[in-house]
Amino acid sequence: MDQVExxxxxxxxxxxxxxxLQPGERKLVKVDQIEIAVMNVDENxxxxxxxxxHxxxxxxxxxxxxxxxxxxxxEYQYGMENELIKCPLHGWEFDLKTGRSVFSPNQVSLHIYDVRxxxxxxxxxxxxxxEKVIVQDFSCNHK
Structure with missing residues (x-):
């Protein structure tokens, strides 16, 4: 379906x-040589x-x-529910909105894309x- 304007x-x-792309689902989009994870987290x-x-x-x-x-x-307060993604290997956490890491927000970040x-x-x-776009379904039982 991809069309560029x-x-x-x-x-x-x-x-x-x-x-x-229903809540909880993810898709892998390959744009030329770059892989982009697109996900629906609680309708976001x-x-x-x-x-x-890393x-x-x-x-x-x-x-x-x-x-x-x-x-x-x-006092211990839990927050940012469903706003962080964790690296599956070493556990580094990144803000899904900004791409910034939790542990070093001014030095390490994950590249985010404008998606709507x-x-x-x-x-x-x-x-x-x-030049080339491929969209792949991704099956994963994460939020």
């Missing part, structure tokens, strides 16, 4: 109908480079969770026009 500063790529659509910046492990296998957040001494639900389609915005 040049916008003012980006290339708009229609990937697939939105009903093909995210697109991330499918490569952990050792290149596929992030599409990562679990989605939250983490302990800043709180008062002797528009007119009942999932649309990816890219800086350059792709």
């Amino acid at each position: 040049k916008t003012l500063n980006q290339n708009r790529l229609v990937l697939f109908p939105a009903d093909q 659509i995210y697109a991330i480079r499918n490569e952990c910046p 050792q290149g492990i596929s992030m599409i296998y990562g679990s989605i969770s939250g983490t302990m957040v800043t709180s008062k001494p002797q 639900k528009e007119d009942e389609n999932i649309v990816l915005y890219l800086r350059r026009s792709p």
Whole structure:
């Protein structure tokens, strides 16, 4: 279904109908030589480079969770539920919205892409026009 349309500063790529990505589902999109994990987490659509910046492990296998957040001494507060993806090899956690790591947000990050639900389609915005796009279903029992 992919079709590319040049916008003012980006290339708009229609990937697939939105009903093909239900909550909890993921798809692997190959744009030329780059793999992008597209996922629906609680009706929020995210697109991330499918490569952990640490050792290149596929992030599409990562679990989605939250983490302990800043709180008062002797209090433990869990937050950011379903906003973090964890590297399946070493457990590095990244914010799905910003790509920043939890442990070193100003030094290590995961590349994120602008992805949206528009007119009942999932649309990816890219800086350059792709030559080849492949969308693959991905079966994983993570959130």
